[in-house]
Amino acid sequence: MSSSLEIVIAGGGSPSHVHPGLALAEALESHLPGVSLLFAGTGRPFERHLVRSAGYNYVALPARPAPHNPIEAVRFVTDNAMGFMAAAWMLREQQSSLVIGLGGFASAATVRAAVGRGIPTVLMEQNAVTGRTTRWLSGMVESVCTGFSEVNAYLSPLAEVVHTGTPSRPQFLKQYRQRQQKPVLPASREPRLVILGGASGAQTLNQHMPQVVAMLGDELKDWRIVHQTGEGQLQATEARYPADQSRVLTVSYIDELASLLFETDIVVCRAGGNTLAELALAGVPAVVVPYPDAAENHQMANARVYAEAGACVVVDEWQAGARLTECLATEIRQLVASQERRNQMREAMETLARPNAADDIARRCCEILDVGFLHAAA
Numbered sequence: 056m057s058s059s060l061e062i063v064i065a066g067g068g069s070p071s072h073v074h075p076g077l078a079l080a081e082a083l084e085s086h087l088p089g090v091s092l093l094f095a096g097t098g099r100p101f102e103r104h105l106v107r108s109a110g111y112n113y114v115a116l117p118a119r120p121a122p123h124n125p126i127e128a129v130r131f132v133t134d135n136a137m138g139f140m141a142a143a144w145m146l147r148e149q150q151s152s153l154v155i156g157l158g159g160f161a162s163a164a165t166v167r168a169a170v171g172r173g174i175p176t177v178l179m180e181q182n183a184v185t186g187r188t189t190r191w192l193s194g195m196v197e198s199v200c201t202g203f204s205e206v207n208a209y210l211s212p213l214a215e216v217v218h219t220g221t222p223s224r225p226q227f228l229k230q231y232r233q234r235q236q237k238p239v240l241p242a243s244r245e246p247r248l249v250i251l252g253g254a255s256g257a258q259t260l261n262q263h264m265p266q267v268v269a270m271l272g273d274e275l276k277d278w279r280i281v282h283q284t285g286e287g288q289l290q291a292t293e294a295r296y297p298a299d300q301s302r303v304l305t306v307s308y309i310d311e312l313a314s315l316l317f318e319t320d321i322v323v324c325r326a327g328g329n330t331l332a333e334l335a336l337a338g339v340p341a342v343v344v345p346y347p348d349a350a351e352n353h354q355m356a357n358a359r360v361y362a363e364a365g366a367c368v369v370v371d372e373w374q375a376g377a378r379l380t381e382c383l384a385t386e387i388r389q390l391v392a393s394q395e396r397r398n399q400m401r402e403a404m405e406t407l408a409r410p411n412a413a414d415d416i417a418r419r420c421c422e423i424l425d426v427g428f429l430h431a432a433a
């Protein structure tokens with residue numbers, strides 16, 4: 056293997072882009088010994104922290120998402136032009152061999168600069184409807200590695216699309232592999248319902264789920280409930296549950312989410328690409344409430360793929376309107392009442408798991424670079 060292979064992993068802006076990037080970095084290191092990795096991101100503190108604490112070098116480049124008003128448009132153009140020039144300079148200095156874009160605005164300038172310099176590029180896309188960056192760049196890059204095969208319709212006809220699945224964090228893969236080796240025994244613990252708001256929490260779930268829990272009353276009396284609220288929403292959510300509610304644990308964020316989800320019977324959550332990929336690995340039946348303001352309603356598209364496979368039920372926040380609490384209660388009631396239905400959904404969830412996503416993207420990178428792919432993961 057060459058020790059002169061320099062790969063830049065570009066993107067960030069939210070943990071949902073950085074986590075798959077870190078999972079991919081680990082796979083690249085195990086299949087391409089000697090590779091040198093550099094993360095290029097937006098400079099946001101959480102991003103810098105996540106990357107550096109995983110032991111990788113990090114460089115911040117100017118980047119700005121598409122604007123909502125004409126005043127921001129000027130800054131959008133200038134910042135991204137600066138990002139493009141800084142990226143071009145960095146790629147020349149690093150003598151980069153390959154650039155991998157994690158998707159989103161934060162990867163656009165670096166990927167475009169790489170294309171301009173003739174450096175091979177790979178894009179990752181975690182959703183069933185592509186973001187604008189992926190759509191724009193898809194015809195210029197060597198490969199687009201997708202979390203959903205349904206995304207093809209949104210890509211350039213010139214794009215080479217590989218459906219790899221979305222790489223999940225090592226904590227999920229570790230638990231997944233342990234479970235594969237040791238089949239699950241019927242749970243002796245109390246059944247568990249997890250309300251997962253996601254990285255920033257979900258106000259809708261924070262407002263409605265305490266009422267749903269109250270409506271279900273005795274039906275949930277044997278259940279343990281964990282409600283993840285998001286930063287800044289813990290106290291308000293906690294206050295919506297009765298003070299003597301010892302079955303409910305509220306937390307703002309869960310670091311070791313994998314250990315919890317692998318011991319969970321029902322999840323109520325949004326339909327972010329990473330969350331769904333993780334639920335598939337953990338095999339947890341879900342009641343999914345897609346975030347209605349997600350760009351081009353991509354969360355609904357993500358959720359539909361899982362619902363069509365029988366892995367989740369979808370509650371449409373817009374359609375439900377004032378009846379949202381009732382709709383949630385109805386869906387959750389049915390799942391709580393039927394172990395058989397939960398088992399069927401668990402099996403359907405498991406068919407969607409892509410434990411080799413990071414390895415498959417790493418393999419594609421090796422093919423593009425025309426270097427050997429070391430099979431035995433370290």
Ligand SMILES: CC(=O)N[C@H]1[C@@H](OP(=O)(O)OP(=O)(O)OC[C@H]2O[C@@H](n3ccc(=O)[nH]c3=O)[C@H](O)[C@@H]2O)O[C@H](CO)[C@@H](O)[C@@H]1O
Nearest residue numbers: 071181182253254283308309312327328329330346349354
């Ligand atoms: C509102 C919005 O537009 N969100 C988008 C954003 O992801 P967003 O960050 O909203 O959601 P994702 O589900 O993709 O990622 C959240 C990540 O945070 C983790 N987590 C969350 C809570 C917690 O307590 N602990 C924890 O570890 C989850 O396990 C997951 O890995 O980018 C995703 C990937 O492009 C899209 O699919 C989402 O639609």
